[in-house]
Amino acid sequence: MENCKPVQTPLELQPNYDVTKECIYAKPYRELIGSLMYVCLTTKPDICVAVNFYSQFQTDVTEVEWVGLKRVLRYLKGIYDLGLRFK
Structure with a gap:
C-alpha cells in the first residue's frame, strides 16, 4: 500500500457489491483491524467510525x-502529514 492513490474519505458511501461474496480467510483482516484500532485510539480519531464498522465483519470477511x-x-496515506495539536 506504499504506492497507493490517496482518497478523501475513509468510508465509501455505496461500496461495490459486484465482487465475489465468498468468505476469505487468507487475508490478514484481524491484524489490520487491530493495527487500525491502535492508530485511531492514539493519533487519528477520524477513522474510528470506519474501523468500528469493519470490525463487525471479522468472522465472515468477504472481498x-x-x-x-x-x-x-488509502485515506491514511492522504492525511499522513495532518495531526492534532493541543495547546
Whole structure:
C-alpha cells in the first residue's frame, strides 16, 4: 500500500457489491483491524467510525470488506502529514 492513490474519505458511501461474496480467510483482516484500532485510539480519531464498522465483519470477511478496509489505509496515506495539536 506504499504506492497507493490517496482518497478523501475513509468510508465509501455505496461500496461495490459486484465482487465475489465468498468468505476469505487468507487475508490478514484481524491484524489490520487491530493495527487500525491502535492508530485511531492514539493519533487519528477520524477513522474510528470506519474501523468500528469493519470490525463487525471479522468472522465472515468477504472481498467487499477487505477492499473497504484497504480504503481506510488509502485515506491514511492522504492525511499522513495532518495531526492534532493541543495547546
